[in-house]
Amino acid sequence: MNEYLELLKNDHHQFDQGKLEDFLGVEPMEPIALWLKEAIEKNVHEPNAISVSTFGEDGFPISRIVYVKDLMEAGLVFYTNYLSAKGKAIERNPNVHILIFWPELERQISIKGHAEKVPSEMSDAYFESRPWGSKIGAWASHQSETLDSRKELEDRVHEYAEKFPDDVPRPDHWGGYLVRPVEVEFWQGRKSRLHDRIVYRKSESSWEIFRRNP
Numbered sequence: 001m002n003e004y005l006e007l008l009k010n011d012h013h014q015f016d017q018g019k020l021e022d023f024l025g026v027e028p029m030e031p032i033a034l035w036l037k038e039a040i041e042k043n044v045h046e047p048n049a050i051s052v053s054t055f056g057e058d059g060f061p062i063s064r065i066v067y068v069k070d071l072m073e074a075g076l077v078f079y080t081n082y083l084s085a086k087g088k089a090i091e092r093n094p095n096v097h098i099l100i101f102w103p104e105l106e107r108q109i110s111i112k113g114h115a116e117k118v119p120s121e122m123s124d125a126y127f128e129s130r131p132w133g134s135k136i137g138a139w140a141s142h143q144s145e146t147l148d149s150r151k152e153l154e155d156r157v158h159e160y161a162e163k164f165p166d167d168v169p170r171p172d173h174w175g176g177y178l179v180r181p182v183e184v185e186f187w188q189g190r191k192s193r194l195h196d197r198i199v200y201r202k203s204e205s206s207w208e209i210f211r212r213n214p
């Protein structure tokens with residue numbers, strides 16, 4: 001066995017950055033916002049990178065990282081190509097799972113939710129704020145489709161750069177998804193793997209709150 005693989009078995013790392021004793025309010029979006037703010041304040045790497053999982057037509061779940069770009073009372077917003085694999089998956093089945101891990105804070109948030117497109121004005125406003133090159137990229141990339149060569153992509157970039165030398169309109173197939181949580185688990189690492197897990201589960205008009213064993 002290679003020595004570096006032996007290192008994976010070392011189980012002596014202790015989590016001890018924090019605890020979840022008194023919890024965090026009657027609904028989950030506020031603590032999500034608080035944890036994101038703390039991740040940003042603590043300068044963690046890529047604080048707004050989240051994993052989003054959807055179901056493919058073949059029944060396999062697929063995960064990918066996206067950036068969460070807005071937090072609203074209703075949920076979390078990310079932007080993408082609506083014709084991408086994830087976009088098509090969401091149109092077929094809006095049930096998604098989001099996972100966020102902030103190693104420096106020893107925190108994980110796990111979210112089950114329903115995804116829906118945000119209003120077009122909201123996508124317009126965010127698209128408008130992006131750099132010119134990213135806007136051109138949104139036209140040029142047929143996200144998730146097979147690409148025969150890098151050149152094919154670069155040719156399309158040139159084509160759209162000539163077409164839109166200044167203002168770039170938002171493509172209809174590019175915009176935001178709002179994920180409305182139905183269950184959120186806040187996980188805080190503790191000593192001896194006795195972690196805290198606090199769950200918010202949506203019931204008719206409020207949130208049921210309970211703990212899970214670590």
Ligand SMILES: Cc1cc2nc3c(=O)[nH]c(=O)nc-3n(C[C@H](O)[C@H](O)[C@H](O)COP(=O)(O)O)c2cc1C
Nearest residue numbers: 049064065066067079080081084085086087143144
């Ligand atoms: C740090 C990071 C941030 C990313 N942010 C986004 C994003 O905000 N939107 C997006 O569509 N893809 C983003 N991507 C690319 C996705 O992970 C993925 O490759 C792409 O969206 C295609 O996914 P799909 O084919 O499963 O639809 C990001 C990747 C990384 C590693």
